[in-house]
Amino acid sequence: MFSNMDSREFRRRGKEMVDYIADYLDGIEGRPVYPDVEPGYLRPLIPTTAPQEPETYEDIIKDIEKIIMPGVTHWHSPYFFAYFPTASSYPAMLADMLCGAIGCIGFSWAASPACTELETVMMDWLGKMLELPEAFLAGRAGEGGGVIQGSASEATLVALLAARTKVIRQLQAVTPELTQAAIMEKLVAYTSDQAHSSVERAGLIGGIKLKAVPSDGNFSMRASALQEALAQDKAAGLVPFFVYLSGNQEGVWLHVDAAYAGSAFICPEFRHLLNGVEFADSFNFNPHKWVKRRTDLTGAFNMDPVYLKHSHQDSGLITDYRHWQIPLGRRFRSLKMWFVFRMYGVKGLQAHIRKHVALSHEFESLVRQDPRFEICTEVILGLVCFRLKYWDGTQNFTDAGQGSNQLNETLLQRINSAKKIHLVPCRLRDKFVLRFAVCARTVESAHVQLAWEHISHLASSVLRAEKE
């Protein structure tokens, strides 16, 4: 025996951990949502090397509250309004425990058939909930299908690489003397100037020019602006090959990233926001991705060393997900979807989305009632972008662009150092803007009301200080 933990001990400790987790989540409201630690806080609290002899489980568990929890940002606190909501629910945690115990690496069908097959079917379930066009589904004989990627950044990168491989092959078929590098030099991908940083990064990794198409007053990319950019670049001898976000003409690969908004499309009243997805080649939302022609994707990554070969491989019947992604390894992540879809039902999931959207509108109306603040973008789902208006120090608050950036930076700093709630900012063109994202599964109207009172109170104090 090398560890002091056998299955008998695990039964005991596992049950204690279940209670610890339930206690943690039951009491999460009482913890400061953002930790009060400085960079480097942890290193002095633990030894500089691993222990030679085993320690006891009690020693480790004591350190959780002493060393780890003081440095945790509590993403599932109902006072966490930063970044974006992340999946967390009791059924998901139970599925994750099982996933860890099975502990398989599902890189090929043979490495664990259930792992691959459940993922394919769960992605179909989810695609149907979103009413994705039939072409995106695997079905029994479809050419499309979905995959759970490690993250949205990866989904974007994989789509870009698949498109890159496709266009290089197409061009080399016509003009065999063109080298890959000569083609890559001419390739251009397009995105809105408001797109997520992961797109820029995908371009960087793929060695591809990425052009930001100017957005309009609503921060949307207009087809006309995109057409103009495409025409200009074509005239200059470049090869447009990939558009991230919206609009599909010109034979380019269209990738739609619905990010966190994707989940909302399971509610019929929000589904219209996804209209046009039928023109896309690939679609993702956190953390899932579909393609129409699976061969476009697998063609870019296919690697078949003999130690990963298995007898069913060339039958055309099976999916080897390693060809769909960058890592070789993958967990049995579809178990979580299976547990959650079944324990909530589509209706339960819809109700959850609707509650979050209602809470963001509740926050929006609180902001709108305060003349010192403005709403910066239309509130559609669970995110409210707002800021203090420009203030001349005497009477009026006006919307004057960058004028109030400093004021809003100060306000955000005050909010986050108070540690009652946690927000992060964004930049909309030149404006520094506060983001209020409805995140936690357990957030209720009372938390939103308290958060607003708190923000409003700190705003008063910032403005008062400004005056003095």
Added chain:
Amino acid sequence: MFSNMDSREFRRRGKEMVDYIADYLDGIEGRPVYPDVEPGYLRPLIPTTAPQEPETYEDIIKDIEKIIMPGVTHWHSPYFFAYFPTASSYPAMLADMLCGAIGCIGFSWAASPACTELETVMMDWLGKMLELPEAFLAGRAGEGGGVIQGSASEATLVALLAARTKVIRQLQAVTPELTQAAIMEKLVAYTSDQAHSSVERAGLIGGIKLKAVPSDGNFSMRASALQEALAQDKAAGLVPFFVYLSGNQEGVWLHVDAAYAGSAFICPEFRHLLNGVEFADSFNFNPHKWVKRRTDLTGAFNMDPVYLKHSHQDSGLITDYRHWQIPLGRRFRSLKMWFVFRMYGVKGLQAHIRKHVALSHEFESLVRQDPRFEICTEVILGLVCFRLKYWDGTQNFTDAGQGSNQLNETLLQRINSAKKIHLVPCRLRDKFVLRFAVCARTVESAHVQLAWEHISHLASSVLRAEKE
């Protein structure tokens, strides 16, 4: 309420799940290690769409044994000798439960300081266990440091991209008129012709020429062969910039991938196999990665949208791991290392490695005692590559290269369809070879003996059939 599971119910179901997991692992020997299912087995067993109304937890749990388990390849069975060992232990599972409950996404220091800081210190602990040169450690003010990547493929890709960015910048500094594409066309990365498919894939994704350097009789890349390739390519106007595996001259980036072998280097008696790592720029083993100059890595990926900015960001004191990897998101994975290192102690981990190495030598000596078989590569750690020799049908077994490929393919097929043990093959040059990898945490001498008896018995039956 949208789900029928609150914290009270979770306490009950979580404890049941702990028992289910312990029962599963206690009884794993009794399950066929490789599943008896055909591609597509799962789809007809579950509905085609998600349920509208919530289902009960009992319904879901019943389906685990009915639908999931029959399709699982049991990676933690002591009869699983395929692929490579994967981490699984009770302390790791407990840490994973906690990781799921905290549920943070550690893309920046601020997103959860404990998540980032524990990872940095755990990677230092691990680096010290391996006696990695000081330059690879983060320490308090080091320029190096480690990161847990999602997979080894990702670690290789990230190292290649960092090297690519570095050389492009260096060349453009000297010759500003060179475009990125013009440089990329000249870049060459080198690897042994025996390297893992993930290297080829990294080259493909990075848009980089990858050359396979011929290996010697022991399947190792010799410095002389590499030097020859470098000299040839330089003479042809190309730019060697990245070597995967061994040897560092010529100012190229040297990346050492110790893959699964890395763990063994915590035992002093195996550490010499890693000699020379001090000349490397980056090093990884499953699933971890270190670099000497962290700025080389972060320089390739740095993206700073304002919603990810935080006040400590530019202090130089903190680590934002999102710049070290491809995905934005990341789990609190270092908790697992922390639990495991402490519960086993370095001595416990060493004992575990030594036991696995001893078991592979035990298997090796069984193979050597049988004149029908040959050992194909030196057995150093936990992997035995072996095969049936060529057989003339009457008397002698001889080592005759490809001659016995068909025989060995048949043998492997028989082994895997019997489902008592599970192996996968590899190809060493033109030879089809069987791999016996000591994988499960719970494998003992008795399992190895039984596995060999079984293989030997099936070999007899294959040879008998051959004769008829």
